[in-house]
Amino acid sequence: MITRRFSRVRPTRQNMVMNFAFEAQRTQQRLLAELDFSQLTSQQKTIFVKRLEKGFASLFKQLLPLYGHCFDLHYHLKVLLQSFIDFHKKKRPAQIKDKAEYWFESNQNVGIAVYVDLLADDLSSLIGKVPYFESLGVNYVHLMPLYLAPEGNSDGGYAISDYRTVSPSLGTNKDLKDLASALHKKGIRMVLDFVFNHTSDEHRWAEAAKSGDQEFQDYYHFMGEQDAMEYNQTVREIFPQIRRGSFTYSPELDCHVWTTFNSFQWDLNYSNPAVFVAVVEEMLHLILNGCDVLRLDALAFVWKEKGTVCENLPKAHNLIKAFKACLDIAAPQVVFKSEAIVHPDEVNKYIGADECTLSYNPLMMALLWESLATRQTNLLYQSLERSFKIPEHTTWVNYIRCHDDIGWLWDDAVSDRLSMNGYDHRHFLNQFYTGQFDGSFAAGVPFQENPVNGDCRVCGTLASLAGVENAIQANDPILLDHAIKRIRLLNGINFAMPGIPLLYQGDDLGVLNNNDYLSDPTKAKDSRWVHRKKFTKDDFALAADIETPQGRIAQLIREMIQIRKANPVFAAQEFELISLGSQHLFAFKRQMDDKTLLVIANMSEHLVPLGHLPLGKSLSELIGQGTAVNLLNKELVDLPALSLIEPLDIFWLTKA
Ligand code: GLC
Ligand code: GLC
Numbered sequence: 001m002i003t004r005r006f007s008r009v010r011p012t013r014q015n016m017v018m019n020f021a022f023e024a025q026r027t028q029q030r031l032l033a034e035l036d037f038s039q040l041t042s043q044q045k046t047i048f049v050k051r052l053e054k055g056f057a058s059l060f061k062q063l064l065p066l067y068g069h070c071f072d073l074h075y076h077l078k079v080l081l082q083s084f085i086d087f088h089k090k091k092r093p094a095q096i097k098d099k100a101e102y103w104f105e106s107n108q109n110v111g112i113a114v115y116v117d118l119l120a121d122d123l124s125s126l127i128g129k130v131p132y133f134e135s136l137g138v139n140y141v142h143l144m145p146l147y148l149a150p151e152g153n154s155d156g157g158y159a160i161s162d163y164r165t166v167s168p169s170l171g172t173n174k175d176l177k178d179l180a181s182a183l184h185k186k187g188i189r190m191v192l193d194f195v196f197n198h199t200s201d202e203h204r205w206a207e208a209a210k211s212g213d214q215e216f217q218d219y220y221h222f223m224g225e226q227d228a229m230e231y232n233q234t235v236r237e238i239f240p241q242i243r244r245g246s247f248t249y250s251p252e253l254d255c256h257v258w259t260t261f262n263s264f265q266w267d268l269n270y271s272n273p274a275v276f277v278a279v280v281e282e283m284l285h286l287i288l289n290g291c292d293v294l295r296l297d298a299l300a301f302v303w304k305e306k307g308t309v310c311e312n313l314p315k316a317h318n319l320i321k322a323f324k325a326c327l328d329i330a331a332p333q334v335v336f337k338s339e340a341i342v343h344p345d346e347v348n349k350y351i352g353a354d355e356c357t358l359s360y361n362p363l364m365m366a367l368l369w370e371s372l373a374t375r376q377t378n379l380l381y382q383s384l385e386r387s388f389k390i391p392e393h394t395t396w397v398n399y400i401r402c403h404d405d406i407g408w409l410w411d412d413a414v415s416d417r418l419s420m421n422g423y424d425h426r427h428f429l430n431q432f433y434t435g436q437f438d439g440s441f442a443a444g445v446p447f448q449e450n451p452v453n454g455d456c457r458v459c460g461t462l463a464s465l466a467g468v469e470n471a472i473q474a475n476d477p478i479l480l481d482h483a484i485k486r487i488r489l490l491n492g493i494n495f496a497m498p499g500i501p502l503l504y505q506g507d508d509l510g511v512l513n514n515n516d517y518l519s520d521p522t523k524a525k526d527s528r529w530v531h532r533k534k535f536t537k538d539d540f541a542l543a544a545d546i547e548t549p550q551g552r553i554a555q556l557i558r559e560m561i562q563i564r565k566a567n568p569v570f571a572a573q574e575f576e577l578i579s580l581g582s583q584h585l586f587a588f589k590r591q592m593d594d595k596t597l598l599v600i601a602n603m604s605e606h607l608v609p610l611g612h613l614p615l616g617k618s619l620s621e622l623i624g625q626g627t628a629v630n631l632l633n634k635e636l637v638d639l640p641a642l643s644l645i646e647p648l649d650i651f652w653l654t655k656a
Pocket of ligand 1: 155156195261297339403
């Protein structure tokens with residue numbers, strides 16, 4: 001105590017360093033004394049204070065680098081904590097009974113992402129689809145954005161005008177809560193989007209800013225032409241076909257506003273602590289709907305600094321960790337899932353106990369498609385070797401398709417080592433998947449071609465990209481067989497890799513690309529709608545008929561889900577990539593106690609011989625002596641005799 005007083009009078013180099021623990025504690029005590037707990041029962045207050053005491057230091061630690069210089073930080077902290085108290089007394093739909101802390105590591109997890117209005121009509125009719133989710137075996141449902149958004153183009157709902165109101169076309173807030181309850185009753189978790197990089201230009205904050213309210217003008221990034229030009233020199237263009245650069249001129253304000261995505265999606269200004277606090281309050285409202293996972297949309301873009309790329313900046317991590325600290329205090333049972341579709345090293349930085357528990361795995365997704373096109377697995381192996389491992393008790397969300405485009409994001413140092421030119425190889429993949437490469441099986445559509453650097457991404461459904469569409473058109477049973485095998489192969493890897501496998505709506509029904517969007521002027525310029533179709537009875541009928549390609553796809557996916565859920569080894573945390581001495585094969589092993597799962601996949605349309613295993617080992621040594629069984633078809637496999645892998649075949653091997 002005395003030392004501290006003394007140090008305040010005569011700062012020395014050593015004691016000028018802030019005593020963090022002391023300051024965090026002191027700020028917390030001051031705030032606790034100022035907060036209004038009158039709405040809580042004494043029991044509620046005890047629980048709340050306990051959580052606050054546990055989490056406050058982490059929150060304080062993240063907020064200091066962001067807002068330590070703001071003279072009014074104490075005020076903002078008080079507003080923030082008071083909002084936690086208000087939240088604490090509010091009712092939410094009952095939680096899922098499964099209390100396992102690390103539920104996301106279970107082999108029971110299988111996810112699907114759906115648009116409410118495309119799978120059903122609205123939220124209340126989606127309740128009628130719960131039996132479909134159950135029969136498919138999914139227990140994790142991501143509902144694509146369903147909040148109030150501008151009429152017409154709203155970037156598929158990712159331009160949000162009010163986080164607290166469900167879009168009237170989909171129903172009411174009560175409908176959403178009822179849906180959450182209906183899902184929870186069946187043990188299905190609900191995932192909602194937390195779109196916190198931007199709001200729509202019709203959000204009440206944006207409207208207030210437009211009307212000249214300074215308080216809300218500070219919520220966004222407004223600037224003159226010169227500044228916008230300077231930022232544009234270092235910032236990546238995400239939607240170059242919408243507009244060049246990252247800014248949109250606002251005639252109302254006669255200035256430029258930051259719009260990373262569409263011009264009606266205004267980026268929030270997190271250098272203003274009021275924005276952080278206001279967005280946390282919106283986040284709590286999302287949680288009140290009963291969600292179990294929040295998907296952090298476009299999280300790489302949230303912090304900007306001039307002269308940088310304004311993506312993945314260190315302070316973006318402080319900010320997300322601060323949100324996570326708020327979550328841990330207010331709603332610790334909810335977890336974050338990261339949507340970082342960026343360089344793999346940067347993807348991994350968002351994953352951790354103090355940041356995002358779950359993360360999309362865009363690297364594996366892109367490289368599975370890459371190896372199907374090249375029939376080679378080197379880039380896949382070497383990239384996963386470098387990036388697949390993530391901290392304990394965090395989990396990948398593995399997927400093959402999603403509502404967005406496919407971008408070819410791997411680390412060029414890896415492709416360089418393999419003597420591949422990254423730029424050329426991406427060009428090849430774009431050509432290949434958009435049907436501009438002779439002999440390609442894929443029927444994809446280009447997305448956001450950049451006229452300056454030639455960059456481009458790819459859209460299309462799983463079935464169309466894997467070759468089903470072309471095979472049907474050519475009326476060629478062999479091509480069709482290959483295409484369906486590719487789907488089996490991709491899913492066979494996706495369901496077996498460590499992580500939560502996430503289906504995209506229609507993957508399981510074998511739906512093909514759909515061009516209806518071209519006749520809708522609000523969608524025609526966004527080719528992602530080619531894989532966002534409204535489902536009809538016919539889609540389900542085709543998938544129910546085993547004689548159709550769709551039926552074959554539906555069946556193989558359903559079977560894989562059942563096998564995954566019936567075998568605990570799919571929850572194994574021990575994981576190893578296995579080289580089988582062939583550039584066409586991909587293999588990995590998972591181990592749980594004495595149980596091993598060995599997956600072997602042949603990415604080519606040829607019979608491929610097994611090469612030498614590392615250290616001269618044999619397959620039996622990997623799995624254990626005795627006969628093995630391929631879980632996918634229940635056939636016994638004599639491992640010593642296994643020397644050739646059939647075209648596009650996959651094995652899920654365990655000891656019989
Ligand atoms: C995310 C979404 C994408 C959207 C963008 C802007 O990447 O997945 O669909 O366009 O964010 O919100
Ligand atoms: C995302 C990604 C980008 C993706 C886009 C949606 O946030 O960073 O690569 O394609 O938004 O299309």
